[in-house]
Amino acid sequence: MRILAIGPRVYLGDIYLALMREGHEVCVHAEDRPEERAFDGLIETVPDWRQELPWVGRDGIILFERADRGEVADALRRDGYRVIGGSAFGDRLENDRAFGQAVLREHGLPMAGSQAFDGPAEALAWLARASGRHVLKFDDSRLPTFVGEHPDGLDLAYMLRRAGPGRVLLQERLEGVEVGVGAYFDGRRFLRPACIDFEHKRFFPGEMGEMTGEMGTLASYEGGERLFEATLGRIAPRLAEAGHVGYVNLNLMVDERGPLPLEFTCRFGNPGFAVLAAMQREGWGDLFRRMAEGGTEGFATTPGWSVALVLTVPPFPAVDHAATPADDVPLFYREPPAANELGHYHPVDLRRDAEGQFLIRRRSGHAMIVTGTGATVGEAQGAARTRARNVIAPEMRWRSDIGERFLQGEGDRLRALGWID
The missing domain is CATH 3.30.1490.20 (ATP-grasp fold, A domain)
Structure with missing residues (x-):
């Protein structure tokens, strides 16, 4: 299968590498400057994605990375192309927060x-x-x-x-359990199962420090059906009317009043894509095909839990726009991952030089995501921590407590309120 990926930078480069390992042909267009590009030395890019439309054709798949090209995606669909990554409606759900709240209210959801x-x-x-x-x-x-x-x-x-x-x-400001519920939409319906996820956005363990993009996530494809049906599942008719194709997540705060929606994400998140990839049995190519073609109700997943840890170096969570390639930080492995382990190591803002050395872009310091899975949260945590310790870089740091909130009371509270199995 041919896949044409388009974004402001090679944000989902790890997905593209996984697709190549699965045997698919991938063509990537990025809008940032080539000398600052993630995955340089790993993924080649093209200067004009529109010139690649004859190559991808109407049997291939076009993927948009971000939630601000929905009108372009909708126009390509009207021209017969198979497009994943959003819609004008999905863009507005995420980027116009008042509009997103209004849509949720129209569907009868209790609101903060x-x-x-x-x-x-x-x-x-x-x-x-x-x-x-x-x-x-x-x-x-x-x-x-x-x-x-x-x-x-x-x-x-x-x-x-x-x-x-x-x-x-x-x-x-709500005092409850923050949980996300997400699923892939194929233009007509949500593919099942839905996932539940618990994001950890604070920089330091114990939920201290500044808010970051995200420092880690706990997720599962089990136990969230009631939460999905009561919240995100209600929006399916509006997404179908808009022809939306892609991942949709709804962040919630759950207390005694029920699940109160906070915000939408209508794109592949980071590290959200990685924490879910660890539990998707057939890989991204199979999932993309199911979304693009429609007509299937679900996909194969593994039971249990997945934990994603975000590995960073300074200046993360800030961005240093003055950093140059000469400032980039080397990354090493204690033991190089075996072929069957590569799916748990997810580069983010990384490049490879002519000698084969991996380098973290000092611009962002956003190095890598590692994942671990297990029948229990504790097993998934242990597997993720082991892989994180296998990665070495000067000044590297990561949170070792991802999933602890769930073990220390959030899981029990959600179960007591009847929202997860």
């Missing part, structure tokens, strides 16, 4: 309190009248969420004064 504003100044004026703990979110998904702690909202006010122009959302 929220207020949308055209800019930080309006939000700051509202906060002066309604002080308290709130969560600050931006329509620009590249900007990190801020979770307010001060009872009078003083820390949140500081962040709003620092924020640049653009729409923001202030959401009620």
Whole structure:
């Protein structure tokens, strides 16, 4: 099968390497500067993806990495191409937070309190009248969420004064179990099973430090059917009407009132793609084909749990735009992964030089994701930690407590409330 991948950078390069190992032909277009490109020396790129349309044809698959090319994806589908990665509707669900909340409300889901504003100044004026703990979110998904702690909202006010122009959302600060439910959509229906996932966004163990893109995830394809049917499953008719094809995740906060939706992700997330890949038996090519063709209700998964750990070096979670290739950091293995182990090592912002040395891009410091699976959360944690210790890089760090929140009470609370098996 031929696959044409398009994105701002080679964000999903690990998926492309996996597809090549499965025997598929992959062509990649990236918009960033070649000298800064991830997977340089591992994946060749092309300058103009439109010139590759005759190559991929209408029997191949076109993949968009990000949630801002939905109109282009929709137009290609109307021209008969098979496209994965979103739709204009999916883009708006993720990027226009007020719209996403409105769609959820229309489908009868209980909602956390929220207020949308055209800019930080309006939000700051509202906060002066309604002080308290709130969560600050931006329509620009590249900007990190801020979770307010001060009872009078003083820390949140500081962040709003620092924020640049653009729409923001202030959401009620909830005290419950944060859990995501996700599934692949084939244009007509969700493929089953759905997954449940528990993201760990704080930089340090014990949920301390700044919010990052993500430091690790616990996930399973078992036990989340009731949660799926009560939340994300209700949106299927709207996604089908829009012709959406791709992964959709709905982040929730669960308490005694039930699951309260927080936000959509309508693209392949990172490290979300890796934590799920470890439990998808037939690989990405099979899954892409099922999404593109439609007509199948499910796909094969492994039971139990998967844990993903994000390995980083400085300046992560910041970005150093002044970093050059000469600043890149070498990465080594204690023991080179065997062929059957490669699927648990997922490079992110990595390149390989002419001598074959792997180098982490100092620009981001976002080195790699490693995964582990097991019948229990503890077994999955142990397998992931073993693989993380097999990776060596100067100044490398990673969280060793991914999944501990679930073991220390979140799992019991969700079971007591009747939301997971």
